Amino acid sequence: MTYPNVHLAHFIDRPNRFIAECRLQETGEMVTVHVKNTGRCKELFHPEAEVALSYQPSPKRKTDYDLIAVKKAAAWINIDSQVPNALAARAIQDGTIVLPGLKGAVMSVKREQRFAQSQFDILVETDTGNQAFVEVKGMTLENEGIGAFPDAPTLRGLKHVTELIEAIEAGYQSYVLFVVQFEKITSATIHTAMQPALAQMILSGQQQGLSVIAYNCSVTPATIAIEHQVPFDVTQTFEDPNSER
Structure with missing residues (x-):
């Protein structure tokens, strides 16, 4: 599977299990993103962890980005539960x-x-x-x-x-x-x-x-x-x- 419009960012915070706050690498912009996994994932979501976001804006969505993967050490872990x-x-x-x-x-x-x-x-x-x-x-x-x-x-x-x-x-x-x-x-x-x-x-x-x-x-x-x-x-x-x- 290939995700569209992927952007790298840094994880900042996860106010609840559905959303996270991230900072885009290319622009420094802070964005609220949908987390595609309601599990705890505590070992992955460290402050400043590198993450991959798929940009999929829609009038029906509350956020424009999906958080789909997290980098742990040198390896990527996909967290998309779907x-x-x-x-x-x-x-x-x-x-x-x-x-x-x-x-x-x-x-x-x-x-x-x-x-x-x-x-x-x-x-x-x-x-x-x-x-x-x-x-x-x-x-x-x-x-x-x-x-x-x-x-x-x-x-x-x-x-x-x-x-x-x-x-x-x-x-x-x-x-x-x-x-x-x-x-x-x-x-x-x-x-x-x-x-x-x-x-x-x-x-x-x-x-x-x-x-x-x-x-x-x-x-x-x-x-x-x-x-x-x-x-x-x-x-x-x-x-x-x-x-x-």
């Missing part, structure tokens, strides 16, 4: 993302399909008549090469995993797919200290046939693209970089 689903659907369709154990070849990829009380991100149908639900989660939290989800408690995520397990019992295949929105990562895991119930449900799901996979992305200020699969281990120890912030 992009993982689109990337995943496209990559499953073209074979960049492989769903392990999928029964048959992918014939169709449908977005936002309902099951029980949930609306899962993707329904895959195969040439053998099998169906698989894929719930996509973006991952932006990282420390020492380990990526983790979530960066804040998510009852919605816990509910999705619970109902993915129910879908297995109903004859579907079920997957949790983490789209890691940065490139340099050695492994992905669940932030157990943040939400132990989610880690336990993931582990229980894996024992019942739930597949949990992660793919990293190459990221620039204006682009993001799926790269390759990275190891996922729910038992991996993760130290929260925000524990002292």
Whole structure:
């Protein structure tokens, strides 16, 4: 995916989870921008951190810019919470993302399909008549090469995993797919200290046939693209970089 009209800026402040104050690099102008991620992202939003803004003015918008990426050390991290689903659907369709154990070849990829009380991100149908639900989660939290989800408690995520397990019992295949929105990562895991119930449900799901996979992305200020699969281990120890912030 390529974003239009990208400008570099410096992060100044985040008054609430929806907006941030930034200073454009080329002009020094202060602008209020929409943050395309309602997560905490405390380890990313340091004062003067370099950020990428997409300029998309419209009479229907309150802000002219979207904050889409943050530079952490020498690497860019995409924080757009809307992009993982689109990337995943496209990559499953073209074979960049492989769903392990999928029964048959992918014939169709449908977005936002309902099951029980949930609306899962993707329904895959195969040439053998099998169906698989894929719930996509973006991952932006990282420390020492380990990526983790979530960066804040998510009852919605816990509910999705619970109902993915129910879908297995109903004859579907079920997957949790983490789209890691940065490139340099050695492994992905669940932030157990943040939400132990989610880690336990993931582990229980894996024992019942739930597949949990992660793919990293190459990221620039204006682009993001799926790269390759990275190891996922729910038992991996993760130290929260925000524990002292």
